[in-house]
Amino acid sequence: MSNIAFIGLGIMGLPMSINLVTAGHTVVGFNRSSAKVEQLVAAGGSGASTIAEAVADADIVVTMVPDSPDVEAVVTGEDGVFAHAKAGALWIDFSSIRPDVASRLSAEARDAGLRPLDAPVSGGEPGAIDGVLSIMVGGDPDDFAAAAEVLDIVGKTIVHVGPSGAGQTVKAANQLIVAVNIQALAEAVTFLEAYGVDTDAALRVLGGGLAGSKVLEQKGQKMLDRSFDPGFRLELHNKDLGIVTAAAREAGVVVPLGSAVAQLVSALVARGDGGLDHSGLFKLAGELSGRSNG
Structure with a gap:
């Protein structure tokens, strides 16, 4: 030891x-x-x-x-x-x-x-x-x-x-994938609720198909419960997406979805929601559709 x-x-x-x-x-x-x-x-x-x-x-x-x-x-x-x-x-x-x-x-x-x-x-x-x-x-x-x-x-x-630095490069890619997935899940749940679907049942069946993911498993219920106690704070994901977009620009790589989600995360942090879990993207997804997901 x-x-x-x-x-x-x-x-x-x-x-x-x-x-x-x-x-x-x-x-x-x-x-x-x-x-x-x-x-x-x-x-x-x-x-x-x-x-x-x-x-x-x-x-x-x-x-x-x-x-x-x-x-x-x-x-x-x-x-x-x-x-x-x-x-x-x-x-x-x-x-x-x-x-x-x-x-x-x-x-x-x-x-x-x-x-x-x-x-x-x-x-x-x-x-x-x-x-x-x-x-x-x-x-x-x-x-x-x-x-x-x-x-x-x-x-x-x-x-x-x-070599040194490669771990951080892979982590940046991880955060890009996670952020885009959380935003997609937030939009999907907002969409389902607008139609009055049984969202618990919907997420259960979606999780068993190609749409299934760790993001759906870990963040779907938080969205349904409107529970945004931080497992990973939006302010930290905002920092990570800044790393992604800057590194992508330096490499000459275009990340349109990542850049869009980065702006949504930045908006939440700027208005004071940086202490929420990154599943808090669900709140903004609802507001953009005139709904309350808070």
């Missing part, structure tokens, strides 16, 4: 860190909110008051924070991971950030004597709780193999997709 420093105990990070504790690893958590650290301690982990303290004895350093600037803030500078983690430690970044930033930070990590992996995840809070996340990993193949003791505990579908 390894000594693991886990930085970022949010909606995803906390259950992931607890799963590592349950598996027998020694986990030291650091988070801006002390309440989350206390939850990790209650589960058998321990807490640190600084990043330096958290990573001092770590064989593996994990980061799980919201955005590119957040990752840079915790790993660089005098108080960051690179300055205080011991040489040879693995650094696994489960955050979803820009591929170019992931590549640059990976190079800086190697200069600092660390072994970096960009390993963004998909599966939302339920996947984090159950330890069945899909993980797309960029980095050195040997480092990927060495990280199995962590990856196998928090994930189910774990694939090495290429």
Whole structure:
């Protein structure tokens, strides 16, 4: 069992860190909110008051924070991971950030004597709780193999997709697919309700055919219940779609559906709905048709 420093105990990070504790690893958590650290301690982990303290004895350093600037803030500078983690430690970044930033930070990590992996995840809070996340990993193949003791505990579908930055590129594609699917589901449910169809029955039969998907399974009932407590917040999906559209433009790739959904997500965030689950796209789908889906 390894000594693991886990930085970022949010909606995803906390259950992931607890799963590592349950598996027998020694986990030291650091988070801006002390309440989350206390939850990790209650589960058998321990807490640190600084990043330096958290990573001092770590064989593996994990980061799980919201955005590119957040990752840079915790790993660089005098108080960051690179300055205080011991040489040879693995650094696994489960955050979803820009591929170019992931590549640059990976190079800086190697200069600092660390072994970096960009390993963004998909599966939302339920996947984090159950330890069945899909993980797309960029980095050195040997480092990927060495990280199995962590990856196998928090994930189910774990694939090495290429060099540093590749994991983030695949995650961007994932977020494009998810957003478009949620919007399509939101429009379909709005359409069904307009005709007075038994929507529970409709989603059950649709889920058994070609229209079936993880999005339908996990988000359909939330829409029917008008329950938008966040498993993955719209404000974070807004950030991810910004990554998608910028990266697509740089590559000369046109993403018309992705761009349209990105604007819808941005509209919800701009009006104050960024804290809702991304299934909250259903609210706007209804409003555009003059209906209340809230």
